[in-house]
Amino acid sequence: MTIEISKEAQKTAITSIQRYFAENMDDEIGNLEAGALLGFFLKEIGPAIYNQAVADAQSRLQARVMELDIEIHEEEFQYWTQRKRK
Known part of the structure; x- marks a missing residue:
């Protein structure tokens, strides 16, 4: 089974991967590379x-x-238990 995410989630994930690389790896990663990594x-x-x-x-x-x-x-x-209560 292939795991797929929506186009909007894919865009958000790619942006997040790019930001992670920029802040934590001291390196930039392009849109294509981030998309490949997400894949x-x-x-x-x-x-x-x-x-x-x-x-x-x-x-x-x-x-x-x-x-x-x-x-x-x-x-x-x-039935009989309830009838006795009445």
């Missing part, structure tokens, strides 16, 4: 981040499903 990160590291996000979402959903019986549990055979 590398998306291809090489993106799947690991994506897979972890999916695992986190699965874990969260499984926890919610485990709580489902507590949240929506309804006592059975309560």
Whole structure:
């Protein structure tokens, strides 16, 4: 699966990479180079981040499903118990 981001996110990421290089590497990086680096990160590291996000979402959903019986549990055979209260 290819990890893709929107054009707007891509522009923002490229600008961020360029700024990072300018401030931390004492070197400038062009738009083309920053785009290539972003492409590398998306291809090489993106799947690991994506897979972890999916695992986190699965874990969260499984926890919610485990709580489902507590949240929506309804006592059975309560007709006579409720009738006695009236």
